[in-house]
Amino acid sequence: MNVVFFEITLLLYFLSTTLFLIQLSGWWEKGAQASFAVAGAGFLCHTLALVSRMVEAGHIPLTSMHEALSFFSWALVLVFLVIELRYQVHILGSFILPLAFISLISSAAFPREIKAFGNVWIHVTFSLLGTVAFALAFIVGVMYLIQEHMLKSKHLDGLYHRLPSLDLLDELNGKAISMGFPLLTLGIITGALFAEFARGSFLNWNAEQIGALGTWLFYLIVLLGRVTVGWRAKKAAYLTVVGFAGVVFTLVGVMLKGQNPFT
Amino acid sequence: MNIVAVGLSHRTAPVELRERFAVTEARLPEALAQLKRWPGIREGIILSTCNRVELYAVVQDTAMGLESLSEYLVTLAAAVGSGPLEPHLYRLDGADAVKHLFRVTASLDSMVIGEPQILGQVKEAFEAALLEKSTGVVLNKVVKKAISVGKRVRAETGIAEHAVSVSYAAVELAKKIFQNLAEKTVLLVGAGEMGKLAARHLISAGVGRVLIANRNYDRALDVAKRFKALPVPFAVFREEMAGADIVVCATAADSFVIGPDDVRKALHVRQNRPMFLIDIADPRNIDPTVGALDNAYLYNIDDLQGHVDLNIEQRLREALTAEDMVRAEVPAMVAWMKSLEVVPTIMALRRRAEAIQRVEIERVLAKMGALSPRQRELVEELAAAMTNKLLHSPLIALKAEAESPNGSLFAETTQRLFDLEKELQRLPDVPSSESAHRG
Numbered sequence: 026m027n028v029v030f031f032e033i034t035l036l037l038y039f040l041s042t043t044l045f046l047i048q049l050s051g052w053w054e055k056g057a058q059a060s061f062a063v064a065g066a067g068f069l070c071h072t073l074a075l076v077s078r079m080v081e082a083g084h085i086p087l088t089s090m091h092e093a094l095s096f097f098s099w100a101l102v103l104v105f106l107v108i109e110l111r112y113q114v115h116i117l118g119s120f121i122l123p124l125a126f127i128s129l130i131s132s133a134a135f136p137r138e139i140k141a142f143g144n145v146w147i148h149v150t151f152s153l154l155g156t157v158a159f160a161l162a163f164i165v166g167v168m169y170l171i172q173e174h175m176l177k178s179k180h181l182d183g184l185y186h187r188l189p190s191l192d193l194l195d196e197l198n199g200k201a202i203s204m205g206f207p208l209l210t211l212g213i214i215t216g217a218l219f220a221e222f223a224r225g226s227f228l229n230w231n232a233e234q235i236g237a238l239g240t241w242l243f244y245l246i247v248l249l250g251r252v253t254v255g256w257r258a259k260k261a262a263y264l265t266v267v268g269f270a271g272v273v274f275t276l277v278g279v280m281l282k283g284q285n286p287f288t
Numbered sequence: 289m290n291i292v293a294v295g296l297s298h299r300t301a302p303v304e305l306r307e308r309f310a311v312t313e314a315r316l317p318e319a320l321a322q323l324k325r326w327p328g329i330r331e332g333i334i335l336s337t338c339n340r341v342e343l344y345a346v347v348q349d350t351a352m353g354l355e356s357l358s359e360y361l362v363t364l365a366a367a368v369g370s371g372p373l374e375p376h377l378y379r380l381d382g383a384d385a386v387k388h389l390f391r392v393t394a395s396l397d398s399m400v401i402g403e404p405q406i407l408g409q410v411k412e413a414f415e416a417a418l419l420e421k422s423t424g425v426v427l428n429k430v431v432k433k434a435i436s437v438g439k440r441v442r443a444e445t446g447i448a449e450h451a452v453s454v455s456y457a458a459v460e461l462a463k464k465i466f467q468n469l470a471e472k473t474v475l476l477v478g479a480g481e482m483g484k485l486a487a488r489h490l491i492s493a494g495v496g497r498v499l500i501a502n503r504n505y506d507r508a509l510d511v512a513k514r515f516k517a518l519p520v521p522f523a524v525f526r527e528e529m530a531g532a533d534i535v536v537c538a539t540a541a542d543s544f545v546i547g548p549d550d551v552r553k554a555l556h557v558r559q560n561r562p563m564f565l566i567d568i569a570d571p572r573n574i575d576p577t578v579g580a581l582d583n584a585y586l587y588n589i590d591d592l593q594g595h596v597d598l599n600i601e602q603r604l605r606e607a608l609t610a611e612d613m614v615r616a617e618v619p620a621m622v623a624w625m626k627s628l629e630v631v632p633t634i635m636a637l638r639r640r641a642e643a644i645q646r647v648e649i650e651r652v653l654a655k656m657g658a659l660s661p662r663q664r665e666l667v668e669e670l671a672a673a674m675t676n677k678l679l680h681s682p683l684i685a686l687k688a689e690a691e692s693p694n695g696s697l698f699a700e701t702t703q704r705l706f707d708l709e710k711e712l713q714r715l716p717d718v719p720s721s722e723s724a725h726r727g
Contacts, residue, residue, distance in 0.1 A: 176461070176464065177579075179594075181598070182598065189464075190467045192562070193467040196467065254559065259560070259582055260582075
């Protein structure tokens with residue numbers, strides 16, 4: 026049953042992505058509600074897929090790359106829906122939904138039944154939610170840089186009208202980092218504890234551990250910089266766009282191994 | 289019966305001339321009452337704004353109606369001016385008059401296409417007319433339709449989108465930099481007309497705090513009082529810049545008043561918070577190199593004007609779609625008006641037939657002596673069946689032709705053939721729209 030829901034979700038995310046990209050190009054300005062509704066329907070279906078998988082498998086569905094990417098995609102769409110309802114930043118969907126769709130279709134490419142990670146779902150959940158927050162910071166950072174370029178170059182057309190204010194993008198950026206950082210911290214702590222449990226050592230200096238620690242340190246500096254010396258606006262946008270490269274590097278490290286990082 | 293319009297607008301008459309004809313809100317009820325009594329006018333409405341004075345009326349005879357309406361318009365003039373009025377007037381009838389009203393209401397005939405006031409002005413004119421009962425079935429329907437078409441045009445086309453004045457463009461930009469203007473501070477440097485205009489727009493857009501600096505401090509005090517703003521001595525306004533999110537510079541100085549160092553200092557204190565600088569002075573007051581500083585967004589009057597010009601072009605493109613929408617609505621309205629013309633004829637024909645029938649039945653029954661109720665009934669049925677069958681085809685033909693260009697010809701022919709003049713005179717002046725559908 027979870028496979029049926031999963032495939033319907035894939036279809037709905039694809040449809041919603043298409044609608045949102047049309048919105049981005051400005052061809053169909055009246056389609057805002059339709060694309061939001063399709064994304065919402067996709068999200069409900071996705072929730073059903075995750076719940077039914079949990080019931081059918083009898084464990085929290087965060088034990089393989091397939092499940093992790095699916096959860097990542099689900100959380101991204103959830104974040105979009107919440108922000109859309111709270112701030113009406115409709116254009117955010119044009120950035121998030123494609124990412125959610127790519128993540129879900131990548132999930133489909135991984136084998137469905139392998140329990141690769143062992144039972145480390147607490148670590149995976151925190152790490153993934155942290156990644157979702159950083160992905161959001163990255164996306165609003167990119168949106169900030171586009172809008173700031175529009176305003177600076179006085180090119181006040183097209184995307185300028187559809188993108189929200191610099192202030193709001195910066196506010197979302199700050200919120201995303203200040204939520205992502207504690208989540209990443211918890212992810213790293215639980216990861217280290219599981220490593221200790223599995224291998225008897227907190228750290229063995231492999232690529233993704235170095236990546237994770239480097240990323241953590243980077244976001245710590247970004248966050249402290251914002252709070253103390255006002256690294257906000259354009260500076261914060263640049264930093265979070267760069268920082269996400271570290272996140273992606275760590276993720277790709279895990280994905281390439283495609284198996285339990287604790288063995 | 290036809291709908292006619294006479295008027296003058298910003299397209300045909302200079303403002304001095306328009307002003308003479310303007311009907312103020314206070315004068316409107318009296319003017320409407322007079323229009324209602326004016327010879328040859330069945331229904332009338334007056335649309336008077338600062339850009340146009342237009343009269344719309346329903347008349348029996350088009351040519352005479354237009355003449356009469358023009359004469360009435362002349363009586364509206366507050367003062368007799370010199371020079372002929374004729375070249376400034378336009379006279380429209382039928383589909384042209386309907387289309388003109390639709391275009392006006394949809395803001396397609398406005399000085400600034402897509403401006404929002406005209407729709408409300410048409411609504412007010414209509415409400416005043418309703419109050420004076422100067423409109424009837426025809427104008428009620430036509431004006432209501434004009435309003436709904438106007439609303440649809442605003443909702444479905446981009447005709448009213450984006451700023452088309454420099455001050456409003458500045459507000460639009462401020463909203464793309466700052467999310468909540470209520471938390472923001474504006475510093476107005478120079479309290480000239482342009483500066484005040486920009487400040488007024490920003491205040492009505494909800495800006496939280498306003499500071500005003502002017503070389504002449506008394507003037508700053510005076511303007512500050514009016515805007516509920518804080519006056520700042522001109523000598524120290526640069527120190528206030530760090531606290532200002534928006535700086536509007538509009539002094540009469542002929543050199544730069546704000547340089548890159550001033551802004552750099554402010555930005556440093558602001559810790560990367562963006563700053564919006566608007567230079568609406570001519571010659572410029574803010575050094576253009578300020579625009580290159582991170583987090584400083586500098587727009588001068590030419591930038592804003594350029595943006596406004598682009599928006600106007602875009603509105604003009606949207607106006608083409610709007611024109612199509614308006615044009616598409618006219619034929620149905622004209623057809624409906626035409627259909628009204630045959631309604632009195634149909635009613636008169638029916639009444640005439642019923643009258644003849646009644647008289648003939650009475651005559652025959654009187655001659656026949658005692659009849660059983662059943663026999664009386666049969667005689668009445670016979671007469672009714674004959675008239676109904678005879679009238680069936682003419683009535684069908686009239687209804688069928690009602691909305692065609694031949695409608696009034698058929699109506700007149702029928703009136704002549706059946707000698708309906710007297711019946712028509714006995715009918716109420718204007719048929720209700722319900723009877724139009726039943727007829």
